[in-house]
Amino acid sequence: MSLPKPVMRGLLGKRLRFHLPIAFALSLATAVAFKYSVTEPRKRAYAEFYKDYDAMKEFNAMREAGVFESCRPSGE
Incomplete structure (x- = not known):
């Protein structure tokens, strides 16, 4: 008994x-799920x-905190 040859x-x-x-x-399902x-x-x-x-309020808060070196707080 021998095995048949693979096609x-x-x-x-x-x-x-x-x-x-x-x-x-x-892949389509994964893309939709990710979206x-x-x-x-x-x-x-x-x-x-x-x-x-x-943005200006945020900028002024960071300026007052001393984050920027080129801008001084308005009190100085």
Whole structure:
């Protein structure tokens, strides 16, 4: 009793027809999941932060704290 020879002709094409759609579907699902679980909440957080952000108020607070070497606080 001997083992049958493996079929090698067309093996790559046969495997690709099976694995390529699965890989494409998984990558698409991962991209959609990343978009809605990471990027959308991040965009909302940035929009919420910058909705009432005052750059001059922040600058003056850092200047008063002595963060900048080229700017002196207004009291000196």
